[in-house]
Amino acid sequence: MAKVSPLAPASFPALPVIEGVRFASAAAGVRYPGRVDVMLAELAADSVIAGVFTTSATRSAPVLDCQAKLAGPASGPAAILVNSGNSNAFTGRNGEEAVDALVGQVAETLGCSPSRVFTASTGVIGEPLPHARISAKLEELKAGLDPAGIGSAARAIMTTDTFAKGSAAEIEVGGGTVRIAGIAKGSGMIAPDMATMLVYIFTDALIGQPALQALVKAQSDLTFNCITVDSDTSTSDSLIMAATGASGIDVTDSVTFNDALHGVMLDLAHQVVRDGEGATKFVEVSVHGARTNGDARRVASAIANSPLVKTAIAGEDPNWGRIVMAVGKSGAEADRDRLTIRFGDITVAENGWVAPGYSEKAGADYMKRQELLIEVDLGLAGGMATMWTCDLTHGYIQINADYRS
Amino acid sequence: MAKVSPLAPASFPALPVIEGVRFASAAAGVRYPGRVDVMLAELAADSVIAGVFTTSATRSAPVLDCQAKLAGPASGPAAILVNSGNSNAFTGRNGEEAVDALVGQVAETLGCSPSRVFTASTGVIGEPLPHARISAKLEELKAGLDPAGIGSAARAIMTTDTFAKGSAAEIEVGGGTVRIAGIAKGSGMIAPDMATMLVYIFTDALIGQPALQALVKAQSDLTFNCITVDSDTSTSDSLIMAATGASGIDVTDSVTFNDALHGVMLDLAHQVVRDGEGATKFVEVSVHGARTNGDARRVASAIANSPLVKTAIAGEDPNWGRIVMAVGKSGAEADRDRLTIRFGDITVAENGWVAPGYSEKAGADYMKRQELLIEVDLGLAGGMATMWTCDLTHGYIQINADYRS
Numbered sequence: 021m022a023k024v025s026p027l028a029p030a031s032f033p034a035l036p037v038i039e040g041v042r043f044a045s046a047a048a049g050v051r052y053p054g055r056v057d058v059m060l061a062e063l064a065a066d067s068v069i070a071g072v073f074t075t076s077a078t079r080s081a082p083v084l085d086c087q088a089k090l091a092g093p094a095s096g097p098a099a100i101l102v103n104s105g106n107s108n109a110f111t112g113r114n115g116e117e118a119v120d121a122l123v124g125q126v127a128e129t130l131g132c133s134p135s136r137v138f139t140a141s142t143g144v145i146g147e148p149l150p151h152a153r154i155s156a157k158l159e160e161l162k163a164g165l166d167p168a169g170i171g172s173a174a175r176a177i178m179t180t181d182t183f184a185k186g187s188a189a190e191i192e193v194g195g196g197t198v199r200i201a202g203i204a205k206g207s208g209m210i211a212p213d214m215a216t217m218l219v220y221i222f223t224d225a226l227i228g229q230p231a232l233q234a235l236v237k238a239q240s241d242l243t244f245n246c247i248t249v250d251s252d253t254s255t256s257d258s259l260i261m262a263a264t265g266a267s268g269i270d271v272t273d274s275v276t277f278n279d280a281l282h283g284v285m286l287d288l289a290h291q292v293v294r295d296g297e298g299a300t301k302f303v304e305v306s307v308h309g310a311r312t313n314g315d316a317r318r319v320a321s322a323i324a325n326s327p328l329v330k331t332a333i334a335g336e337d338p339n340w341g342r343i344v345m346a347v348g349k350s351g352a353e354a355d356r357d358r359l360t361i362r363f364g365d366i367t368v369a370e371n372g373w374v375a376p377g378y379s380e381k382a383g384a385d386y387m388k389r390q391e392l393l394i395e396v397d398l399g400l401a402g403g404m405a406t407m408w409t410c411d412l413t414h415g416y417i418q419i420n421a422d423y424r425s
Numbered sequence: 426m427a428k429v430s431p432l433a434p435a436s437f438p439a440l441p442v443i444e445g446v447r448f449a450s451a452a453a454g455v456r457y458p459g460r461v462d463v464m465l466a467e468l469a470a471d472s473v474i475a476g477v478f479t480t481s482a483t484r485s486a487p488v489l490d491c492q493a494k495l496a497g498p499a500s501g502p503a504a505i506l507v508n509s510g511n512s513n514a515f516t517g518r519n520g521e522e523a524v525d526a527l528v529g530q531v532a533e534t535l536g537c538s539p540s541r542v543f544t545a546s547t548g549v550i551g552e553p554l555p556h557a558r559i560s561a562k563l564e565e566l567k568a569g570l571d572p573a574g575i576g577s578a579a580r581a582i583m584t585t586d587t588f589a590k591g592s593a594a595e596i597e598v599g600g601g602t603v604r605i606a607g608i609a610k611g612s613g614m615i616a617p618d619m620a621t622m623l624v625y626i627f628t629d630a631l632i633g634q635p636a637l638q639a640l641v642k643a644q645s646d647l648t649f650n651c652i653t654v655d656s657d658t659s660t661s662d663s664l665i666m667a668a669t670g671a672s673g674i675d676v677t678d679s680v681t682f683n684d685a686l687h688g689v690m691l692d693l694a695h696q697v698v699r700d701g702e703g704a705t706k707f708v709e710v711s712v713h714g715a716r717t718n719g720d721a722r723r724v725a726s727a728i729a730n731s732p733l734v735k736t737a738i739a740g741e742d743p744n745w746g747r748i749v750m751a752v753g754k755s756g757a758e759a760d761r762d763r764l765t766i767r768f769g770d771i772t773v774a775e776n777g778w779v780a781p782g783y784s785e786k787a788g789a790d791y792m793k794r795q796e797l798l799i800e801v802d803l804g805l806a807g808g809m810a811t812m813w814t815c816d817l818t819h820g821y822i823q824i825n826a827d828y829r830s
Contacts, residue, residue, distance in 0.1 A: 078753030078761050110749045110761065112778030145746035146779050250732040252747075253754035327655040327732070327817075328825055335826030341550035342657075344515045348483030349658035356483050356515065373517030374551050412732075414822050420733055421740030421818070 027294035027302050027390065027410070028183040035170050035188045035201040038222040040064030040264025043169030044161040045176035048153045051105030051143055058154055059176040060161040061220065062130055063098040067264045069138065070233040072240045074257035081108050081115030082139045083256055085123070089135055094229055098136035099126050100220060100260060101154070104179050104205075108141040108149040109255040118151040129158045140218055140258045142205065143179055170222075174203035177218055180419065181205050181295050187287035189280035194269040198225045198277060202284045206292040207249070217292055219244065219259040221284065224267040231272045235281060236261050243285040246407045248324050249296035250416070293408050298415020301333050303392045303408065309360075310403030315352035317405040319396060322350035330412035333392065338383025340368045347396060358399030363392070432699035432707050432795065432815070433588040440575050440593045440606040443627040445469030445669025448574030449566040450581035453558045456510030456548055463559055464578040465566040466625065467535055468503040472669045474543065475638040477645045479662035486513050486520030487544045488661055490528070494540055499634055503541035504531050505625060505665060506559075509584050509610075513546040513554040514660040523556040534563045545623055545663045547610065548584055575627075579608035582623055585824065586610050586700050592692035594685035599674040603630045603682060607689045611697040612654070622697055624649065624664040626689065629672040636677045640686060641666050648690040651812045653729050654701035655821070698813045703820025705795070706738050708813065712801045714765075715808030720757035722810040724801060727755035735817035738797065743788025745773045752801060763804030768797070 045059045063069075071090055073083050101122060108115050119139055127134040141149060174184040185204040190197060206217030227235075240259060271277035294302055305324045310316035323329055323346040332339035343361050347354050357372035363386045367375040386392070450464045468474075476495050478488050506527060513520050524544055532539040546554060579589040590609040595602060611622030632640075645664060676682035699707055710729045715721035728734055728751040737744035748766050752759050762777035768791045772780040791797070 074753075076750070076753030077755070077757070077759040078749050078764070110746065110774065110778060112762070112776060114778070145749065146774070252731055252733045252750060255750055255753050326657055327821070328657045331822055331825035334822065337826070341515065344483050344550065345481070345657060345660055348479075348481030348660050350482070352482070354482040357517070359483070369515065369551065371517060373515060373519070412822065413826070414819055416732070417736055417739065417817065417819050417822060420736035421742070 024182045025295050025299060027299055029291065032171060032174070032184050033186050033188060035186050036190055036199045037167045038199055038201050038264065039224045039266035040067060041222045041262065042165035042167050043173040044164035044166065045169065045172040046157040046161050046164070048103065048157045050103050050150060050153060056172065056176045057104045058157060058161065059102050059173040061100040061173065062165050063262050064264045064266060065097045066094055067098050067262050068094045068227060068229045068232050069098060069260060069262050070229060070236040071258065071260040072237055074254055076253055076255045078110065078255050080141065080256045081111065081119045082141050083258060085119045086138045086258060086260070089138065090233070092135045096136055097130060097132040098262070099130050099132060100138045101126050102140045102177050102218060103154055104177055105143040106141055106147055106149045107143050107145045107256050109145040111146065111148055114148045118149040122151050122154060125155045125158055129162050138260055140256065142177065142218055142256055145255065170201055170203060177203070177205045179205065180207045180297070183295060185288055185291040185295070187284045189284050191276050191280045193271060193274050193276045196267060196269045198267050198269050198271060199223060200280055200284050202288050204288040204292060207295045207297050217244065217254060217257045219288060221261040223263050224265070225263050225271040225277060226265040226267065226269055227263050227271050232261060232263055235278060239282050239285050242282065243289040247289050247293050248321070248407065248409050249293065290408060293410050296410035297419045298413040299410030300413055301390060301392055301411040303333060303394060303410060305394045305407045305409065307396045307398070308404040309398040309400055311353045311401045312403040313405060314403070316403040318350045318352040319347055319398065320405045320407040322346040323394060323396070324407040324409035327412055330409070333387070334411040334413045336384065336387040338363060338368070338380065338387050343394065343396065344369070353400060354398055355400065360397040360399060362395040429587045430700050430704060432704055434696065437576060437579070437589050438591050438593060440591050441595055441604045442572045443604055443606050443669065444629045444671035445472060446627045446667065447570035447572050448578040449569035449571065450574065450577040451562040451566050451569070453508065453562045455508050455555060455558060461577065461581045462509045463562060463566065464507050464581040466505040466578065467570050468667050469669045469671060470502045471499055472503050472667050473499045473632060473634045473637050474503060474665060474667050475634060475641040476663065476665040477642055479659055481658055481660045483515065483660050485546065485661045486516065486524045487546050488663060490524045491543045491663060491665070494543065495638070497540045501541055502535060502537040503667065504535050504537060505543045506531050507545045507582050507623060508559055509582055510548040511546055511552060511554045512548050512550045512661050514550040516551065516553055519553045523554040527556050527559060530560045530563055534567050543665055545661065547582065547623055547661055550660065575606055575608060582610045584610065585612045585702070588700060590693055590696040590700070592689045594689050596681050596685045598676060598679050598681045601672060601674045603672050603674050603676060604628060605685055605689050607693050609693040609697060612700045612702050622649065622659060622662045624693060626666040628668050629670070630668050630676040630682060631670040631672065631674055632668050632676050637666060637668055640683060644687050644690050647687065648694040652694045652698045653726070653812060653814050654698065695813060698815050701815035702824045703818040704815030705818055706797055706816040707795065708738060708797045708799060708815060710799045710812045710814065712803070713809040714803040714805055716758045716806050717808040718810055719808070721808040723755045723757040724752055724803065725810045725812040727751040728799060728801070729812040729814035732817055735814070738792070739816040739818045741789065741792040743768060743773070743785065743792050745788070748799065748801065749774070758805060759803055760805065765802040765804060767800040
């Protein structure tokens with residue numbers, strides 16, 4: 021096992037019980053015997069489900085199945101079944117058959133409609149999912165369902181993750197308390213063999229499906245869609261949010277709920293970056309002054325994905341020339357003479373050249389920090405965007421050049 | 426000095442003398458004392474000049490100056506002056522002043538118009554170019570001008586390159602012999618601190634500027650624009666081609682000349698990939714069956730730039746799942762069940778799954794080769810594209826994480 025990322029939080033947080041959700045996990049031997057590799061979440065009747073998924077043109081069978089079900093009626097209990105060890109991606113017709121078999125068996129075991137069973141798989145691709153091993157564990161999983169089982173569930177969906185990821189919020193809204201608890205896995209936008217980012221968020225809030233879907237989509241764009249480890253995109257990325265309504269508190273249009281959900285999702289997204297393969301630095305790239313928000317995002321993305329920027333950060337080298345290069349290649353409108361670059365509070369370059377007060381020593385000292393802020397002001401208009409990333413190290417090469425052999 | 430790339434050609438080729446061109450090089454101490462770091466090419470009166478340059482929005486001062494001059498009248502002698510060690514990029518007003526000073530002094534020294542002097546600089550960015558050191562060498566350079574000096578010129582423009590790059594062609598066309606000789610530098614689409622790709626090609630053919638420009642642009646799109654080492658783009662990439670007309674043979678619309686130029690440019694482009702930072706494998710990515718050529722290029726580019734594909738190749742891991750991933754993320758239209766992937770002659774995946782006859786052992790054996798072909802057939806229509814790249818290794822991290830420190 022890889023040692024825990026130096027950027028990991030001190031410990032897994034205490035996550036509140038979400039009324040209407042129970043969790044179980046088991047070791048089904050999907051790929052490695054004895055490893056806890058399946059999680060099951062059972063959701064109370066009429067829970068509302070929303071989700072966002074990878075945009076890959078080669079999406080996995082479970083992703084296609086989930087996408088087709090999202091818009092269905094939210095009646096009766098529901099379930100989420102996730103396995104690690106095998107992604108059931110690019111497995112041809114076998115992939116669909118495995119999903120259908122698992123969905124049918126979960127529905128039968130828990131007494132819900134197959135249209136209310138959502139699955140995900142993460143791990144090696146192109147190998148048939150040994151779904152019978154998972155089916156064989158369903159009774160054991162059912163017997164183990166526990167409202168407090170979310171921590172074990174977070175561990176069951178890990179692949180190359182070096183720590184389990186959780187986040188929660190408890191807010192006072194509409195005259196009562198609403199709780200949100202989320203878990204995630206991922207060691208990059210994509211981890212070895214598409215180990216994938218998976219996110220599951222639960223709340224006892226009351227909210228309709230279209231409203232929850234809109235909220236989840238909007239907040240994904242501000243959180244999970246603003247992180248990158250290596251610019252690669254999984255065939256299986258999935259985020260599912262379930263609202264049980266057990267609190268009885270309607271959060272439709274609640275800014276408080278929106279903000280709390282944002283906080284949970286951003287925290288989970290940051291944890292994924294903090295577990296980026298080989299990462300030793302956590303980097304925020306903040307761009308403003310662009311002609312449009314889209315241009316700002318293009319610049320932030322060019323910087324956050326540039327191998328030369330990321331290796332400079334790994335080497336603690338304040339190589340601001342590579343930032344200039346990334347701005348230039350981004351495709352966004354830029355004017356050399358209006359560009360300002362800052363490392364934290366240090367102005368590095370402005371007016372088309374190195375800043376008069378900048379010292380290489382100050383830049384080099386700043387780069388020694390574990391958490392870095394790279395700020396770019398394009399000086400053109402009001403467009404802005406922020407992305408989070410990590411450095412590119414020997415650790416990344418080591419993990420990815422040797423994974424399957 | 427880094428040791429020579431394992432993918433380097435056995436030796437620098439014998440390049441023919443191009444009538445009407447003389448070369449000189451010198452050690453001006455731009456960055457390192459004693460290193461040959463300036464080359465000067467003198468071009469006979471009325472030589473026709475064409476060029477293509479980086480699309481970066483933060484282009485260097487020499488690039489902007491060259492672009493402005495390309496369309497000017499081709500009368501009188503011309504010159505090309507190139508230094509390594511300092512890129513004169515992102516140097517504010519000083520950058521323009523340095524270019525103006527050098528251009529004026531070269532024009533005076535060689536007796537040509539400043540509008541016929543083209544410069545380029547490659548090396549560290551954001552530091553003022555010590556142009557007086559170069560000016561001080563102009564008389565020495567003039568005295569050393571030699572029709573056979575192209576090999577030294579190729580070495581003078583190297584930065585982190587591990588070998589000098591040259592290529593040539595000699596063709597029978599229009600009742601006589603036409604010669605083409607080219608040199609290049611570059612260790613990636615971009616090398617450390619934007620060490621940049623620079624290419625200079627000379628011919629004694631007779632051709633008008635618009636025709637030469639069109640030829641150079643079209644062939645760049647098929648050669649230099651089809652290679653990638655790390656997906657980063659320099660602020661200084663420049664390709665200049667000069668036709669002296671000394672052979673008296675008009676090559677306008679000559680397919681033979683077009684093909685010969687293609688050969689020289691493709692050879693130089695491949696040499697740049699072969700000197701890719703840390704490269705141990707030379708990889709051709711060939712995509713066909715796409716809906717459009719643009720879609721094919723998107724897929725080829727997604728594969729050739731994917732850190733996960735490139736690290737798998739470094740690890741000699743036949744990890745075709747990562748190819749599927751890259752196809753999926755490319756944005757091109759793709760249908761999992763029509764996709765075919767081959768490693769050389771080995772069919773790896775087809776019909777949405779691993780090919781029935783594929784063995785992991787055969788794939789692993791193939792990956793041990795130094796030159797690899799990854800072929801993707803999207804099975805949709807006739808769109809095709811080819812790109813060339815190298816693997817992503819510890820060597821790349823080593824070179825780029827420690828370059829300036």
